[in-house]
Amino acid sequence: MDAIEQTVPPSTHQLVIPLQIGRFSLRSRLIVGTGKYGSYQLMGEALTASGADCVTVAVRRERLLDAQGQSIMDFLPLDRLTILPNTAGCFTASDAVRVARLGRELLEQLGNAGAGWVKLEVLGDKKTLLPDPVGTLEACRELVSDGFTVLCYTSDDPIMAARLRDAGAASVMPAGSPIGSGRGVANPSAISLVLQLLKDSAHGGSPEYPVIVDAGVGTPSDVTQAMELGADGVLLNTGIAHARDPIAMAHAMRLACDAGYLGARAGRIPRRLYATASSPWEGVITHIPGE
Amino acid sequence: MSAIPIEVNGEAYTVAANLTVAGLLQQMGLLGRPCAVELNGRLIPKISWDSQALAPNDRLEIVTLVGGG
Numbered sequence: 299m300d301a302i303e304q305t306v307p308p309s310t311h312q313l314v315i316p317l318q319i320g321r322f323s324l325r326s327r328l329i330v331g332t333g334k335y336g337s338y339q340l341m342g343e344a345l346t347a348s349g350a351d352c353v354t355v356a357v358r359r360e361r362l363l364d365a366q367g368q369s370i371m372d373f374l375p376l377d378r379l380t381i382l383p384n385t386a387g388c389f390t391a392s393d394a395v396r397v398a399r400l401g402r403e404l405l406e407q408l409g410n411a412g413a414g415w416v417k418l419e420v421l422g423d424k425k426t427l428l429p430d431p432v433g434t435l436e437a438c439r440e441l442v443s444d445g446f447t448v449l450c451y452t453s454d455d456p457i458m459a460a461r462l463r464d465a466g467a468a469s470v471m472p473a474g475s476p477i478g479s480g481r482g483v484a485n486p487s488a489i490s491l492v493l494q495l496l497k498d499s500a501h502g503g504s505p506e507y508p509v510i511v512d513a514g515v516g517t518p519s520d521v522t523q524a525m526e527l528g529a530d531g532v533l534l535n536t537g538i539a540h541a542r543d544p545i546a547m548a549h550a551m552r553l554a555c556d557a558g559y560l561g562a563r564a565g566r567i568p569r570r571l572y573a574t575a576s577s578p579w580e581g582v583i584t585h586i587p588g589e
Numbered sequence: 590m591s592a593i594p595i596e597v598n599g600e601a602y603t604v605a606a607n608l609t610v611a612g613l614l615q616q617m618g619l620l621g622r623p624c625a626v627e628l629n630g631r632l633i634p635k636i637s638w639d640s641q642a643l644a645p646n647d648r649l650e651i652v653t654l655v656g657g658g
Contacts (some may be wrong), residue, residue, distance in 0.1 A: 331656070331658030332656040332657060332658075333655075333657045333658045334656070334658070341656065354657055354658055355656065356654070356655050356656065356657025357652050357653075358652060358653065358655045359599075359650065359651065359652055360619060360622075360652060360653045362597065362598060362617055362651070369622065369653065369654075370654060370656050371623055371654060381654070384658070386657050396627065396630065396632075400625040400627060400632060401625075403625040403632060403634060404623050404624070404652070404653065404654050405654075407625070407635055408623055478658075533658075534658075535657075535658030
């Protein structure tokens, strides 16, 4: 009986160290969005399947004519989720600061642990949804001085990422590719440079500084690639919400995140041009060409 | 009692002159729901809803949380 029990591998949640972002600690390194689902019911099931303990939400006008309608809050287990409000839809630093404060007020009312942090987005353009670096930096500074734990959405520009870290962002979140584009990590070299710059003490960084790849992730292999590059987490929404089967995709994304995390820390083999045999040459009974 | 014009979430309303933020939320059926209020661009924390009176041409934003990424 003992022998059988010893063959059971440890489950991944025992192997994945919690992700620390400022004073926030996350068990899952996959953070998922709550937008674009066909129904709140489907959203709830997909969130559960994803294993995420942090989900993002947006701040929007209350619908005054339909105030008795369903609220997303009724479908989120607020006791075990940390809600991360975003500033999506903001194109100026001042609007992002306004929306961040409204989000904090809402989460304070709900008594959720997420009051006090924000996913900062300051966008430059509605069509590309690419971040406006100047507005992002300005808003980051103001929110940090207002006491927010700022998780900062940005492009994959390494210098900009370092500027945001130096401005006090608790985490920098470079986009893999444009929001909702499903193009994955479009420039792995840039993400590697971001990671190097932010984590290397020789570059004023620290290995513990959390970097989360946010946006553009379409497939489980995209998640794994981001984690294998050395990201501390991945944030995605559309890749699950718009999959044909969001619940199955949420499962897959969860496994992919754990796989990439564990793989990155296990130490990969070097790439070689030529093969190296896995079975010994010693004792072969065959004729080897050229020998 | 006189009435005053205000703007809520971009739409024009006419309300009683002595209405507070809490009173407005009550009238709109929003009390008890998670919502945050901005008055002329300034956040009004829930603790101040009862004491914050509305003035003519006030602009309010009443927001809540929705699905997002």
